[in-house]
Amino acid sequence: MIDIQDKFKAWHFKQVGFYETGHHHPWGLQNAIYKVYNEFLDKSQQLNTWSQGLYRRPYHPKFKSMIDYAVYDCLSVTKLAVTMKQLTVSKAI
Numbered sequence: 001m002i003d004i005q006d007k008f009k010a011w012h013f014k015q016v017g018f019y020e021t022g023h024h025h026p027w028g029l030q031n032a033i034y035k036v037y038n039e040f041l042d043k044s045q046q047l048n049t050w051s052q053g054l055y056r057r058p059y060h061p062k063f064k065s066m067i068d069y070a071v072y073d074c075l076s077v078t079k080l081a082v083t084m085k086q087l088t089v090s091k092a093i
Contacts (some may be wrong), residue, residue, distance in 0.1 A: 004081050008032055011084045033076050036083065041076050045069035 005026055012027070012035070013019055020035070021027055033041040045066050 002081075004077065004084070008080060008084065012036075029073070029076055029080075032080060036080065041072060042069065043073075 009019070009021070009027055012032075021031075030041045030043050033039050046069070048066055050066075
């Protein structure tokens with residue numbers, strides 16, 4: 001497993017030339033997605049009871065919303081990681 005939070009901070013600093021969150025403050029995923037892609041990442045389902053198992057009633061609106069949140073949260077991290085690698089590689093060429 002790779003934690004890209006610190007790597008993103010260093011990458012973003014190289015892109016813009018300053019620490020937008022301050023040198024010692026971490027980036028949040030929602031803010032990173034907004035700054036890089038100008039997209040909103042809905043984190044409203046973050047504080048749910050996640051131990052209940054989402055597979056039981058996936059078509060219930062509450063569970064559907066929780067599933068969507070989990071998918072978007074994971075894909076957002078992947079999207080940032082891919083962008084960081086692509087931009088690093090493209091600048092090296």
